[in-house]
Amino acid sequence: MICPKRTSELLDLHLAPFKDKDPAWEIGVSKIAGRGVVATRSLKRGEIIFRDSPLLMGLAAHEEDSLNACSVCLKMLPDTRFMCRQGCGLPVCSLCAKKKQHKSDCDLFKSWGPNEPDVANSVIIRLLCVARAINLTKEQRDLIYCLQANLDNNHRTEVRNAAKCFKNFPTDKKLIEIMNRTVAVLRTNGFDKTTDRTNDNQEFNYRALYPLFGVVNHDCIPNAYYTFEEKTNNMIVRAAVDIPEGFEVTTTYTKLFTGNIARHLFLKMKKSFTCKCSRCSDPTEKGAFISGLYCRDTNCTGLVVPEISGLPHPNWNCLECKQKSTHAQMMKSQDFASGAINAKANSNSLRTLVQYLNEKSDSFIPSSNYVVIDAKMSVLQRLQQGREDCSEELAHNTRLRYSRDITQMMDKLGLGDSLLRTHLEELLRREEERRAKRLADEAEKQRKLAELQAKAAEADKLLEVLEKEQAEQSKAAGTADPGTAPAPPPAATVELA
Numbered sequence: 433m434i435c436p437k438r439t440s441e442l443l444d445l446h447l448a449p450f451k452d453k454d455p456a457w458e459i460g461v462s463k464i465a466g467r468g469v470v471a472t473r474s475l476k477r478g479e480i481i482f483r484d485s486p487l488l489m490g491l492a493a494h495e496e497d498s499l500n501a502c503s504v505c506l507k508m509l510p511d512t513r514f515m516c517r518q519g520c521g522l523p524v525c526s527l528c529a530k531k532k533q534h535k536s537d538c539d540l541f542k543s544w545g546p547n548e549p550d551v552a553n554s555v556i557i558r559l560l561c562v563a564r565a566i567n568l569t570k571e572q573r574d575l576i577y578c579l580q581a582n583l584d585n586n587h588r589t590e591v592r593n594a595a596k597c598f599k600n601f602p603t604d605k606k607l608i609e610i611m612n613r614t615v616a617v618l619r620t621n622g623f624d625k626t627t628d629r630t631n632d633n634q635e636f637n638y639r640a641l642y643p644l645f646g647v648v649n650h651d652c653i654p655n656a657y658y659t660f661e662e663k664t665n666n667m668i669v670r671a672a673v674d675i676p677e678g679f680e681v682t683t684t685y686t687k688l689f690t691g692n693i694a695r696h697l698f699l700k701m702k703k704s705f706t707c708k709c710s711r712c713s714d715p716t717e718k719g720a721f722i723s724g725l726y727c728r729d730t731n732c733t734g735l736v737v738p739e740i741s742g743l744p745h746p747n748w749n750c751l752e753c754k755q756k757s758t759h760a761q762m763m764k765s766q767d768f769a770s771g772a773i774n775a776k777a778n779s780n781s782l783r784t785l786v787q788y789l790n791e792k793s794d795s796f797i798p799s800s801n802y803v804v805i806d807a808k809m810s811v812l813q814r815l816q817q818g819r820e821d822c823s824e825e826l827a828h829n830t831r832l833r834y835s836r837d838i839t840q841m842m843d844k845l846g847l848g849d850s851l852l853r854t855h856l857e858e859l860l861r862r863e864e865e866r867r868a869k870r871l872a873d874e875a876e877k878q879r880k881l882a883e884l885q886a887k888a889a890e891a892d893k894l895l896e897v898l899e900k901e902q903a904e905q906s907k908a909a910g911t912a913d914p915g916t917a918p919a920p921p922p923a924a925t926v927e928l929a
């Protein structure tokens with residue numbers, strides 16, 4: 433284990449521009465793994481724990497990405513003529529072309545001689561974030577070496593492939609080693625465009641290393657969450673729940689709504705560890721049943737959940753009739769449900785999908801299952817984008833219902849604040865306001881209608897009285913003097929006035 437004291441010193445240097453005088457955290461020995469970030473005083477939900485700035489940052493430039501983004505400011509550029517005219521092989525905007533950062537990138541890559549400097553090459557552009565480590569200070573590089581790195585067989589591939597894209601790629605072992613190490617650290621602790629770390633639904637089109645955040649360990653029910661400041665790309669980490677003094681600050685490296693087995697596999701493959709958090713040790717996932725399926729015995733109404741065995745293909749148990757099922761048997765049910773719901777999701781009609789989720793899917797898959805939650809999230813997303821074949825009424829009811837369903841699942845799991853929760857609660861608040869307004873409008877309409885009806889009834893009554901009186905008068909006039917017209921009824925005139 434790398435010494436927490438040395439890590440602290442190097443982090444202090446990195447954070448010097450904006451470190452609090454009285455930070456609420458320290459680097460300490462972790463109960464989860466090695467070392468971690470520990471709260472030095474109790475923190476209230478929503479409170480800022482720390483800020484971090486990217487030590488390295490660059491375009492993710494995955495093969496499928498469009499490559500016309502500036503390698504310095506990361507902004508999208510017009511589709512033509514975005515490559516640096518100096519021949520470094522990097523896309524750059526006219527403003528950033530004059531900046532110190534590009535001068536340093538440009539000199540480095542020009543000296544390596546890109547094979548086709550005018551053609552945007554994803555391998556070269558992606559390497560930039562890694563190559564920038566070469567020009568860091570010694571302390572900054574030491575900080576990279578202080579962070580966890582999974583040095584598996586694959587971590588050298590990126591640099592090896594990039595080497596083929598230059599005429600004079602360095603052969604100096606030390607330089608290559610710095611770059612390979614940086615790749616490994618980025619893969620273990622960094623952000624990439626991929627959904628490696630989706631504490632929230634923020635999109636991330638670049639790769640970056642936030643060193644202090646890199647020390648924060650994982651928990652499937654994290655007690656902290658992060659956002660980014662748009663202008664600076666600095667990260668702000670806040671308490672998702674109240675954190676008592678001495679407790680470790682945690683984040684999640686996985687999606688919030690995936691079942692125990694999928695999270696285990698992901699953490700094992702991508703992050704090389706086995707999570708032993710309270711959620712992972714509970715087959716029901718805190719009673720949220722994210723992987724729950726119906727019992728195969730049609731007479732049983734119980735839910736079936738996978739055993740906690742650490743195996744990729746565990747047995748499943750019915751919590752009601754205790755029947756055991758194999759993983760393959762349960763995967764059949766899961767795949768069937770996923771297939772059916774995805775088919776509806778891809779059918780292009782949002783109305784059909786919503787109807788299916790509201791009326792049909794419950795018959796073959798519990799509403800707590802991640803497939804259903806995912807589908808509901810995608811419905812909310814599509815509604816936000818608009819342009820759907822959906823009436824205002826249905827959109828309103830669906831937003832209300834699904835945002836409630838998903839926040840309820842978060843509550844069950846014991847999840848605190850996150851961007852997702854903020855977003856859903858805002859949606860819920862807006863829809864409830866809309867509903868309250870509609871109800872108030874409707875009540876007002878009813879009140880006015882009742883008022884009009886009362887007036888009409890009153891007028892009817894008067895008319896009846898009038899007619900009766902007229903009839904009586906004409907009857908009286910008819911018997912006394914049939915030659916004269918009946919006189920106007922004085923009583924009625926008074927009443928009408």
Ligand SMILES: [Zn+2]
Pocket residue numbers: 502503504505506507524525526527528529
């Ligand atoms: Zn730029």
Ligand SMILES: [Zn+2]
Pocket residue numbers: 516517518519520521522524534537538
């Ligand atoms: Zn250049």
Ligand SMILES: [Zn+2]
Pocket residue numbers: 651652653707708709710711712
């Ligand atoms: Zn866990």
Ligand SMILES: [Zn+2]
Pocket residue numbers: 727728729732733734735750751752753754755
């Ligand atoms: Zn059963």
